[in-house]
Amino acid sequence: MAGDVPGTPPGCERVAYVxxxxxDAAFSDTYGGGGNVIGLDCHLVRPIDTPTERVLVFMHPTGGGMYLPIVPGLAAAGHHVIWANSRYRGTDSALIMEKVVADLGQVVKDATERLGYEQVVLAGWSGGGSLSAYYQSLANSGAGISDTPAGDPYVVAPENLPPADAVMMLAAHISRHETLTEWMDASITDESRPFDRDRALNLYDPANPNQPPYTLEFVAEYRAAQHARNRRITAWVHAELAALEAAGEPHAERAFVVHGTMADPRWLDPAIDPSDRRPGWCFLGDPKVVNDGPVGLARFCTLRSWLSQWSLDHARGDAQKSLPTVTQPVLVVGNTADDACTPSHTMRLFEAVTHDHKRLHQVQGATHYYSGKDGRKHLAEAIGVIGDFLSAQLD
Structure with a gap:
């Protein structure tokens, strides 16, 4: 499929493949496929007449980004790009991060063994950033994977996690579990009564005596309550898994709903984590509406998925913990008007890299999706920085 296909730049082709x-799996956590057969839909977008030994590999835990502007934008600039969807494309309700890592390993292996690329660069956009860092850390360790945070055996051999040659963190956050916790509605103190909310912690209650600009004391109290809420859910999850085990049903699951997951004080008070972002807004729209809407983070969960994705104390896909073990070159690109992954996350990612083969760049005024009237200019700037980084570090 050549450049007349929507989302494919002139002079480029988009090759879709599975x-x-x-x-081996005791049960299926994705719809269809029989449990043991995993199909990953992938798009290779590349300039038709520009061969290269290098490919940039994107994967987001829940996928769906093959038409994001940065993918065709990079191809138009001469790069070969693979956007690979994990097995959980479109839904994270039962997602196990260790299985996403296994999927990414298959894509990296295929890129070198079948497609013939000699260099692979992980391009971790948004939630793909912490995934890429976690993957590279595991690949560098040579230990593979033996289990999930729930204690379920899950074996991925080291040879199925080949290390990439560089890692790029693009508009990325530090982890899904830390991001969720920063966004959790601290006013929910009883998960069985999610709409009976503590007024003094309810950011969206006009009768709350704490209004923006928030005091440092209130923010500290609020953050502590968010952490406590995350850990209460984790304790309940462990209790449920233990009860299932005791009942002789070790493979049984339970699905549940987490209400109130877009109530970060920084959305309402621009002085918290200051940036160029729009006050009273988040990347999904009005945060008050998103807080209880159907597409919030962790809205629909399973017990095992909670531990692998969202638990502060058990989820392993943590870029701040992974990046210190990444010895390959690392690029961190942040956007100063990002209404999802704010500048503090960008800096925490950069500071977590312990070697000198790293670069930081902030695209001034850019949003999470490079939208708005200057979006094309912002995107072009980011793509230029990526090209310069790759040339300096890998050519």
Whole structure:
């Protein structure tokens, strides 16, 4: 499919393919496929007449970004790009991060063994950033994967996690579990009564005596309550898993709903984590509406997924903990008007890299999706920085 296809730049082609791998599984946590057969839908977008030994590999835990502006934008600039969807494309309700890592490993292997690329660069956009850092850390360790945070055996051999040659963190956050916790509605103190909310912690209650600009004391109290809420849910999850085990049902699952997951004080008070972002707004729209809407983070969960994705104390996909073990070159690109992954996350990512083969760049005024009247200019700037980084570090 050439450049007349929407989302494919002139002079480029978009090759859609399915990458299939198999694994033993006690039960299926994705719809269809039989449980043991995993199909990953992938798009290779590349300039038709510009061969290269290098490919940039994107994967987001829940996928769906093959038409994001940065993918065709990079191809138009001469790069070969793979956007690979994990097995959980479109839904994270039962997502196990260790299985996403296994999927990414299959894509990296296929890029070198079948497609013939000699260099692979992980391009971690948004939630793909912490995934890429976690993957590279595991790949560098040579230990593979043996289990999930729920204690379920899940074996991925080291040879199925080949290390990439560089890692790029693009408009990325530090982890799904830390991001969720920063966004959790601290006014929910009883998960069985999610709409009976503590007025003094309810950011969206006009009768709350704490209004923006918030005091440092209130923010500290609020953050502590968010952490406590995350850990209460984790304690309940452990209790449920233990009860299922005791009942002789070790493979049984339970689904549940987490209400109130877009109530970060920084959305209402621009003095918290100051940036160029729009006050009273988040990347999904009005945060008050998103807080209880159907597309919030962690809205629909399973017990095992909570531990692997969202638990502060058990989820392993943590870029701040992973990046210190990444010895390959690292690029961190942030956007100063990002209404999802704010500048403090960008800086925490950069500071977590312990070697000198790293670069930081902030695109001034850019939003999470490079939208708005200057979006094309912001995107072009980011793509230029990526090209310069790759040339300096890998050519």
């Amino acid at each position: 990458l299939v791998h198999r694994e």
